[in-house]
Amino acid sequence: MTSLNSRKRVTIVGGSIGGLFAGLFLRKAGWHVEIYERVADEIKSRGAGIVTHAPLFDALRRIGAMPDGEVGVAVEGRRVFSSSGQIVGSLPFPQILTSWDRLYRLLVDAFPREQYHRGVSLLSIRQDASGVYATFDGGRVIRSDLLIGADGHRSTVRAQYAPAIKPEYAGYIAWRGLVQESALSETTRDAIFRHFAFSLPEHEQMLGYPVAGADEDMRPGHRRFNFVWYRPADERTELRRLLTDKSGNSNGVSVAPTSIRPEILEEMRRDAEQLLSPQFSEIVQRAELPLIQPIYDVTSRQLVFDRTVLLGDAAFVARPHCGMGVTKAAQDASALFDAIVDEADLDAALARYQTERIPFGARIVQHAQALGAYMQAQIASAEERRDAEKYRTIEAVMKETAASTFLENDSVSLAS
Numbered sequence: 255m256t257s258l259n260s261r262k263r264v265t266i267v268g269g270s271i272g273g274l275f276a277g278l279f280l281r282k283a284g285w286h287v288e289i290y291e292r293v294a295d296e297i298k299s300r301g302a303g304i305v306t307h308a309p310l311f312d313a314l315r316r317i318g319a320m321p322d323g324e325v326g327v328a329v330e331g332r333r334v335f336s337s338s339g340q341i342v343g344s345l346p347f348p349q350i351l352t353s354w355d356r357l358y359r360l361l362v363d364a365f366p367r368e369q370y371h372r373g374v375s376l377l378s379i380r381q382d383a384s385g386v387y388a389t390f391d392g393g394r395v396i397r398s399d400l401l402i403g404a405d406g407h408r409s410t411v412r413a414q415y416a417p418a419i420k421p422e423y424a425g426y427i428a429w430r431g432l433v434q435e436s437a438l439s440e441t442t443r444d445a446i447f448r449h450f451a452f453s454l455p456e457h458e459q460m461l462g463y464p465v466a467g468a469d470e471d472m473r474p475g476h477r478r479f480n481f482v483w484y485r486p487a488d489e490r491t492e493l494r495r496l497l498t499d500k501s502g503n504s505n506g507v508s509v510a511p512t513s514i515r516p517e518i519l520e521e522m523r524r525d526a527e528q529l530l531s532p533q534f535s536e537i538v539q540r541a542e543l544p545l546i547q548p549i550y551d552v553t554s555r556q557l558v559f560d561r562t563v564l565l566g567d568a569a570f571v572a573r574p575h576c577g578m579g580v581t582k583a584a585q586d587a588s589a590l591f592d593a594i595v596d597e598a599d600l601d602a603a604l605a606r607y608q609t610e611r612i613p614f615g616a617r618i619v620q621h622a623q624a625l626g627a628y629m630q631a632q633i634a635s636a637e638e639r640r641d642a643e644k645y646r647t648i649e650a651v652m653k654e655t656a657a658s659t660f661l662e663n664d665s666v667s668l669a670s
Contacts, residue, residue, distance in 0.1 A: 265290065265388050265398040267376050268405035270297060271354070272566025272583035274361035276402050277369075278317040279591035287369060288398075290390060292405075294373030302354040302430065303465045303480035305577030305656040313584035316591075319364045324472050326352025327464040332652045333449045335531035341445075343648035347657075349450060353465040353480070357580065376410045379562060386561045400600065401562045402590075404583070407552050409568035415559040421550035424573055424623075425630030427496065428549060429483040429522060431541030435467070436475050438540070442533045447479065452651055455529040457629055459484045461655065462537060481537055482574065483526075484549070484629050496546055511545040519544065549573050549626070553619050558608045561600070565590065570615030575625035577656030578618050586611055625654055
């Protein structure tokens with residue numbers, strides 16, 4: 255390592271997957287790392303599924319967090335089911351699907367517990383020639399040589415330095431949920447469980463794939479099936495209705511799964527029976543505690559603000575169709591590590607990081623927007639609708655969803 259890294263300190267705001275990747279990479283570079291997470295209890299994802307790509311495994315290996323056993327559940331290919339349940343498309347596409355909880359556990363177990371601080375919220379940041387000063391609730395001030403904002407799509411760090419960059423609602427939501435493998439009928443399990451599967455109602459998309467069970471159990475019969483159902487929802491009317499909880503309150507951003515109104519859940523399940531393939535309808539009926547996720551885009555034009563850096567979802571948020579969110583966060587951290595180790599000074603390293611990661615993040619956001627455009631509640635013109643529909647074909651859905659092939663011939667490399 256170069257002298258740049260000796261005795262340097264970094265404060266990371268955000269203790270989710272992006273923050274942990276950054277922390278582990280910078281520890282590898284010889285830095286002293288402290289992570290501050292606003293959630294007081296251990297972070298839980300409610301079982302969200304994660305699509306893996308080769309660069310994610312590369313990053314895990316580089317920081318020594320690749321497990322000896324399985325990372326996730328392997329599928330053999332992709333299938334599209336008609337509304338009657340017939341297979342109308344299939345594609346060999348071996349892939350490993352994991353869960354957010356599984357990946358988080360691999361990372362948090364590799365990071366020193368005493369340097370991971372829970373229940374601490376960032377209030378403000380100031381910088382001068384001597385370093386970066388982060389003020390947290392309770393008045394605690396932490397000085398470091400570098401601060402990394404890895405605090406998600408509604409980043410407090412980004413809000414201080416780039417307040418004009420805000421999440422932009424995409425015009426549709428995703429219903430997400432899990433069902434126990436053992437709860438599925440044998441017919442549905444045989445048809446769907448070894449595949450990344452789809453059902454394609456008009457202007458909607460349902461997809462699903464297997465993930466580990468409780469406590470990351472990979473044994474057949476003990477796993478779960480993760481589904482994501484994209485549905486249009488106008489921001490001023492339908493989104494507000496969906497996000498109004500049992501008490502009649504709405505923050506316009508989210509609603510806790512336990513607070514979703516019973517009539518909304520009943521309506522969703524009724525629609526599943528009418529619109530989805532029988533396999534997916536069964537999955538929805540038997541799902542445990544479904545949740546509503548509004549879909550957003552975030553595109554940052556600047557990632558470095560003196561000695562403060564944005565990383566992961568704090569920098570760019572692409573709609574989930576690319577399946578690249580976690581992989582991109584790992585690559586961001588890997589690229590920052592390489593720049594810091596290779597460059598002679600920190601300013602040059604941060605400039606290199608920004609130059610590399612802005613076009614990469616923008617490319618993913620743009621492709622995800624194209625994949626999801628046909629599901630938006632509002633599209634300005636018939637021409638835009640026609641352009642959007644090209645990604646709705648069975649072939650395009652199977653080949654483009656959660657696949658890294660769209661970047662293979664691009665000047666931006668997936669390798670870190």
